[in-house]
Amino acid sequence: MSLIHGGDINGYIMQYGKPPLDFSANINPFGIPHGVKAAVAAAIENADAYPDPLCRKLVNAISQFEGVPSDCIFCGNGAADIIFRIALALKPRLALIAAPTFAEYEQAADTVGCKIKLHHLKAENDFMLTNSIIEQIDSNTDIVFICNPNNPTGQTADVELVKAIADKCRECAAVLVLDECFADFLDEPLKYTFKPYLNGYGNLIILKAFTKLYGMAGIRLGYCLCSNIDITQQLKKAGQPWAVSSLAQAAGIAALKENDYVKTTRELIKAERKYLYESFCKLGIKVIGSQANYIFFKTDAEDLDSILKDYGILIRSCSNYHGLDNTYYRIAVRTHGENQQLIAAIKHITEIHR
Incomplete structure (x- = not known):
């Protein structure tokens, strides 16, 4: 493919x-918002120094914005960077992916030799995700990727379905990666986000990005939310320490005020x-x-x-x-x-x- x-x-x-x-x-x-452009221009003055590898100011800003503890947040060089870090850190042997969807899930899993199991969304159902995917999650499943709203179909899965999937993943000791990068464009984003359930699922990783909403594709900045501190620590170790530039960190802090x-x-x-x-x-x-x-x-x-x-x-x-x-x-x-x-x-x- x-x-x-x-x-x-x-x-x-x-x-x-x-x-x-x-x-x-x-x-x-x-x-890109004018406030973000101004923040990036100002940050250039200090670009001769290494960026903060822990993204502390940015993480604190995201923590306040999302209402999530700072130790549950990890920042990366776009959501794609985090997807690859997840694969490198967790080294899954079998990944279940609802398809068609974002190609990076499969590519990242393939990088670590992970076997891919596709759950094919049906054209006759307008490619809607249904509870039939739950039947494909078993003790052999190490990781499940769900995009909500899905790319490219734009279809959403309601919170009840996502909860059922998360419950089955927890029962089978599988990690659920829930990509909510496009959720901010929904008419009612709070109706579909699974963030309120974050603390109840140590096997859950929610992906977010600045790329789409703030027009920052070239700046490269994303983050994930996870209540399992062991996982966030593994993500930090799975890639280079300076993945997020000082310009990107400044851009992210400014964007959250827009x-x-x-x-x-x-x-x-x-x-x-x-x-x-x-x-x-x-x-x-x-x-x-x-x-x-x-x-x-x-x-x-x-x-x-x-x-x-x-x-x-x-x-x-x-x-x-x-x-x-x-x-x-x-x-x-x-x-x-x-x-x-x-x-x-x-x-x-x-x-x-x-």
Whole structure:
């Protein structure tokens, strides 16, 4: 399976000689907040010194923001860094992954020679996670990866289902890695987060990232929450000590203060997600899930991603996800003008190929 992701702007520029309108990466269309830019600029003055390997100021800020003790927090070079550290630290022998989903779970597990067991989400159920996954968790399962909301489908699992999965994992001595990196884009994020149950599950790791919500993909900063201090200590030992730069630490501290930015972002995403959904429906395109800041859809127009490149637009083909083909695509929710440009291009393409 190819591990190419969205957001390959550089590859597009090399081919077309100009930057695209990028719908392929699920990044906040507002870009990096001004407060974060200012914090990074100020932090450059001290960039000649090594960063704090323990990220103490950042961890304290996250602790206050999340309402979680600081010793239950570990920061990394993006959520992907933490996923790989989890594999390196815990060295699981068998991983259960609900697919299609984020490719890094499988890649990280494969790095340590871990056997992969896929729980295939069904197209006839719109790729919803159901309690059927619980039957696949047994005493041989070392680790389970769940993405909520799931990438690329945008489907969510309710707290009751996640709790049942966590209970079965605990019963079987398996670690549950719950990726909530896109939860902040939900209309009701508090309704879906499993954070209130953190203290009750020593086998639970919740992943979070600054990448998407704060438009900080190039800065690389993520963190995890885990009440099992032994696990957080193992994560610290599983990689290099200076994984989080001083600039990233300053950016994270500043980002957590951007309440108005987050509020405005959620308002935009909610309105524009509705606009895109309705626009796709008018074009006869099936939209699946899509409760976060991206739209997952199926169309008869094969190679739509390649055709849209000639319109200056990048979208994410989902053909390299398990169980999907080149009729499935994912687009980020962007500003209204940008979304209108995308819809106009797709409408033109569908009319030509009718």
